[in-house]
Amino acid sequence: MKKNFNKNEYLHGLKRGYPIALGYIPVSFTFGLMAASGGLPVWMAVFISFTNLTSAGQFAGTNLILSGAGYLEITLTTFIINIRYMLMSLSLTQRFDKAMPLSKRMIIAYGITDEIFSVASMERGILTYSFLLGLITGPVFGWTTGTFLGALICTSLPEGFSSAMGIALYAMFIAIILPPAKNSKPVMIIVILSVAITCIIKYVPLFNGMSSGFRTIIATIIGAGIGAYLFPIKEEKDNSKQKGEEA
Amino acid sequence: MKLERAFLAIILMALVTYIPRVLPIAIFQKEIKSSYIKSFLHYVPFAVLGSLTFPDIFTSTGNLVSAICGTLMALWLSFREKSLVVVAIGAILTVYITEIILIIF
Known part of the structure; x- marks a missing residue:
C-alpha cells in the first residue's frame, strides 16, 4: 500500500518529534553533566546517549559504572528498568503499517522511548515507517546534543540550575498525560490507579527494595488491566477512528 | 575505573535496552x-x-x-x-x- 519512503510523512514525524527533542535537551544535559563529572570522557557520555537512548536506564547504569559495579549488576539493573519497553513495543505493533518489513521494524524499535511512544500512541491512524523515522530523528539529535553540551560544560554551571533541571523529564510526562486525562474519565482513573499502586509499592515496607523498573511494570499491568476491564474500548473496524472515540 | 570496562558495560546496557524494544516488534506482527x-x-x-x-x-x-x-x-x-x-x-x-x-x- 505504502511506498518505501514518503517525504511528507517523514516531515510530519519531524514536526511531532521536535517538542520531544527540545524537551530532551535539559534532561540529557543533566546526564552529560553527571557522566562527565563522574570521570567519563565527553565522547563516551555521548556514546551512551546514542546507543541507549533512554532516561532512567542509562542514568542508573552509568551511576553503577561510575561506582565500579560489576557487569552483571549493571546489565540486570538496566534490563529491569527497561522491561517496560516491551509493553510499549507490543502496544505500538498493533498500530504499525502492516506492510512494514522486519528490517524497518528493527530500526524503529531502537527509537521507542517513553515520550516517542506516547506521542506515537496519540497519533491517529496507521503508523508508517516514514512517519516513525521522522518522529525519532529529532529526539535522537536532541538527546545526544544535550549530553554533549552537558558533558562539555560540566564544571562551569551554577549548581542550583542543574538541580532545577531534574524536574524537566517529569514535567514533560505531565504535559503528555494531562490533556487526554482531562477529556477522558477512564484515562484519568487509570492514571490515578497506577500512581496509587506505585506509591503503595514505594512506601509499604513489604515491597522494600523493589526496583523502580519493576514498580512501573506492576503498576502498569494492574492499572491498565483494571482499566481495560472497566472501560473496554468499543470495537472499530477502522483503525483511524479508534483513537478519537474515547477521547 | 578503566575505560575498556566502562565501554563493555555500555555495550551491554545498549543491548538490554534494545532487546525489550525489539522483541515484541519482531515477534508480534499479527493483529491482536x-x-x-x-x-x-x-x-x-x-x-x-x-x-x-x-x-x-x-x-x-x-x-x-x-x-x-x-x-x-x-x-x-x-x-x-x-x-x-x-x-x-x-x-x-x-x-x-x-x-x-x-x-x-
Missing part, C-alpha cells in the same frame, strides 16, 4: 483480536507515564518545596494544554526561582 488486550494496550501509555511521574517528581529537585512548586506549575500549564517545551521550561524556572527564594529567606 481480543478486545480486552486491545483496550489494555491502549491504556498502557497512561499507566506507564503516571507511574513514572508520581511520586518520583517530588524528589527530582534540590528539595521538596521547590519540587511541589514545579509540579504545580507543570500541572497548571499542562491543564491549559501548553506544549511539552513550555511545560518543561516553566517547571524548571519555577524550581530554580523557588530554590533561590528559599536560600534568601
Whole structure:
C-alpha cells in the first residue's frame, strides 16, 4: 500500500518529534553533566546517549559504572528498568503499517522511548515507517546534543540550575498525560490507579527494595488491566477512528 | 575505573535496552483480536507515564518545596494544554526561582 519512503510523512514525524527533542535537551544535559563529572570522557557520555537512548536506564547504569559495579549488576539493573519497553513495543505493533518489513521494524524499535511512544500512541491512524523515522530523528539529535553540551560544560554551571533541571523529564510526562486525562474519565482513573499502586509499592515496607523498573511494570499491568476491564474500548473496524472515540 | 570496562558495560546496557524494544516488534506482527488486550494496550501509555511521574517528581529537585512548586506549575500549564517545551521550561524556572527564594529567606 505504502511506498518505501514518503517525504511528507517523514516531515510530519519531524514536526511531532521536535517538542520531544527540545524537551530532551535539559534532561540529557543533566546526564552529560553527571557522566562527565563522574570521570567519563565527553565522547563516551555521548556514546551512551546514542546507543541507549533512554532516561532512567542509562542514568542508573552509568551511576553503577561510575561506582565500579560489576557487569552483571549493571546489565540486570538496566534490563529491569527497561522491561517496560516491551509493553510499549507490543502496544505500538498493533498500530504499525502492516506492510512494514522486519528490517524497518528493527530500526524503529531502537527509537521507542517513553515520550516517542506516547506521542506515537496519540497519533491517529496507521503508523508508517516514514512517519516513525521522522518522529525519532529529532529526539535522537536532541538527546545526544544535550549530553554533549552537558558533558562539555560540566564544571562551569551554577549548581542550583542543574538541580532545577531534574524536574524537566517529569514535567514533560505531565504535559503528555494531562490533556487526554482531562477529556477522558477512564484515562484519568487509570492514571490515578497506577500512581496509587506505585506509591503503595514505594512506601509499604513489604515491597522494600523493589526496583523502580519493576514498580512501573506492576503498576502498569494492574492499572491498565483494571482499566481495560472497566472501560473496554468499543470495537472499530477502522483503525483511524479508534483513537478519537474515547477521547 | 578503566575505560575498556566502562565501554563493555555500555555495550551491554545498549543491548538490554534494545532487546525489550525489539522483541515484541519482531515477534508480534499479527493483529491482536481480543478486545480486552486491545483496550489494555491502549491504556498502557497512561499507566506507564503516571507511574513514572508520581511520586518520583517530588524528589527530582534540590528539595521538596521547590519540587511541589514545579509540579504545580507543570500541572497548571499542562491543564491549559501548553506544549511539552513550555511545560518543561516553566517547571524548571519555577524550581530554580523557588530554590533561590528559599536560600534568601
